Amino acid sequence: MKRICVVGTGYVGLVSGACLADFGNHVICADIDLDKINKLKKGIIPIYEPGLEEVVKRNVEKERLFFSNDVAESIRDTEVIFIAVGTPPGTNGEADLSIVFKVAENIAANLNGYKVVVTKSTVPAGTGMKVKKIIEQKAPKGSEFDVVSNPEFLREGSAVNDFMRPDRVVIGSNSERATEIMKTVYRPLYINETPMVITNVESSEMIKYASNAFLAVKISFINEIANICEKIGADVKVVAKAMGLDGRISPKFLHAGGGYGGSCFPKDTQALVKTAEETGVQNLVVRAAIEANDYQKHVMVSKIKELVGDLKGKTISLLGLAFKPNTDDIREATSLVIIEEMLKAGANVKAYDPVAQEATQNVFPNITYAKNAYEAAKDSDCLVLVTEWNEFRELDLPKIKSLLKRPNLVDCRNVYNPEEVRKLGIRYLGVGRGYSAINS
Numbered sequence: 001m002k003r004i005c006v007v008g009t010g011y012v013g014l015v016s017g018a019c020l021a022d023f024g025n026h027v028i029c030a031d032i033d034l035d036k037i038n039k040l041k042k043g044i045i046p047i048y049e050p051g052l053e054e055v056v057k058r059n060v061e062k063e064r065l066f067f068s069n070d071v072a073e074s075i076r077d078t079e080v081i082f083i084a085v086g087t088p089p090g091t092n093g094e095a096d097l098s099i100v101f102k103v104a105e106n107i108a109a110n111l112n113g114y115k116v117v118v119t120k121s122t123v124p125a126g127t128g129m130k131v132k133k134i135i136e137q138k139a140p141k142g143s144e145f146d147v148v149s150n151p152e153f154l155r156e157g158s159a160v161n162d163f164m165r166p167d168r169v170v171i172g173s174n175s176e177r178a179t180e181i182m183k184t185v186y187r188p189l190y191i192n193e194t195p196m197v198i199t200n201v202e203s204s205e206m207i208k209y210a211s212n213a214f215l216a217v218k219i220s221f222i223n224e225i226a227n228i229c230e231k232i233g234a235d236v237k238v239v240a241k242a243m244g245l246d247g248r249i250s251p252k253f254l255h256a257g258g259g260y261g262g263s264c265f266p267k268d269t270q271a272l273v274k275t276a277e278e279t280g281v282q283n284l285v286v287r288a289a290i291e292a293n294d295y296q297k298h299v300m301v302s303k304i305k306e307l308v309g310d311l312k313g314k315t316i317s318l319l320g321l322a323f324k325p326n327t328d329d330i331r332e333a334t335s336l337v338i339i340e341e342m343l344k345a346g347a348n349v350k351a352y353d354p355v356a357q358e359a360t361q362n363v364f365p366n367i368t369y370a371k372n373a374y375e376a377a378k379d380s381d382c383l384v385l386v387t388e389w390n391e392f393r394e395l396d397l398p399k400i401k402s403l404l405k406r407p408n409l410v411d412c413r414n415v416y417n418p419e420e421v422r423k424l425g426i427r428y429l430g431v432g433r434g435y436s437a438i439n440s
């Protein structure tokens, strides 16, 4: 059991803190956002993440999980300090590390004995060394500490499960003492033989960027294949399935759609391109994936235009606003691009999402929000399925057709079978379904 402080109680910090407590550690989740901490102290979970509430509740009751907005005291009170604050994109796409460095200064000021400082935030290679320097410069002379990199691979929407049952745990450490402490922190995973990759700090930092960039490239690749499939009469679903059966390729992240979003892939790919630039390395592949992803979001807009024609005065309804199902996160979501383009073209926008409506209201307060998919479809000129929430997988399509003003459906996630939908008299466009388009 270790005494841990997780600085930053967002998606990563809260999930990590709660799960590390579940592993048997004593954890303080510290954040400067007083409102968030007060909510958590009252048992209110500020984000939507399946299963998180139970883990938080269980560990608060067992007196292993605590919340505090006194970050300094929480640091003094613990031995292992996880930095889990945001690293948003800076003005030129580089990772903005100012919050990480501010936390490093706070740690330095409160170093009252040996501590392991763990960067869990996604940070470019070299950041660990910078954090070390800041602490060395600002901490009292002779202070003992080590800096470790422990990137997080959880996915929003399945974060608790991902943290509890990860494919691997990566620990970048240049100190035996710190490595042993990290093994204790992750003891339940260590004993159940979860692969542990123990390496130096720089490799660990790079593993995170390389993994995210690879997945982003994979998505952009299949989207591009989908766009070609449409033109030549092939069906990307079949193409991707057959590709995925090749063990070297794997079926994951081979679903064509409207482009990736979220708080990680867009910013991490940009940051990797920036690192390549700064180190004088050509980075054409990741750069192309970013460009292809921006383009793909606009391909969805073109599909709406193809079905509806002139958008002025038309009503376009979106099903799903979150960047993926099971989260309320709308950062970089395809829905935002579609809404913006529809409004620019003079259309009225209606939208429904099971949990991401409140977040979207802050960005687009003047569009109409519906209570369910059917209310969204009512009197609309086109229904656009943007996020594949489960509740959109089994819609009563005859009812949807009767509610729509014009029977148009753009399925950005290829949830429906094109032939079956078209048989109902609904004009349907999926992504990369050229075979069915030609045969309908």
Ligand SMILES: NC(=O)c1ccc[n+]([C@@H]2O[C@H](COP(=O)([O-])OP(=O)(O)OC[C@H]3O[C@@H](n4cnc5c(N)ncnc54)[C@H](O)[C@@H]3O)[C@@H](O)[C@H]2O)c1
Pocket: 007, 008, 009, 010, 011, 012, 013, 030, 031, 032, 033, 036, 071, 084, 085, 086, 087, 099, 102, 103, 120, 121, 122, 123, 152, 153, 154, 155, 156, 263, 264
């Ligand atoms: N969200 C994901 O799915 C995911 C997955 C893997 C890695 N990451 C990485 O983890 C990091 C955190 O991401 P997130 O999505 O949890 O961010 P977030 O924005 O949800 O949370 C960050 C938290 O840090 C707090 N904070 C800001 N400044 C602080 C300070 N000085 N002291 C204490 N707390 C402070 C904020 O109030 C906020 O609660 C990022 O580097 C991100 O790239 C995110």
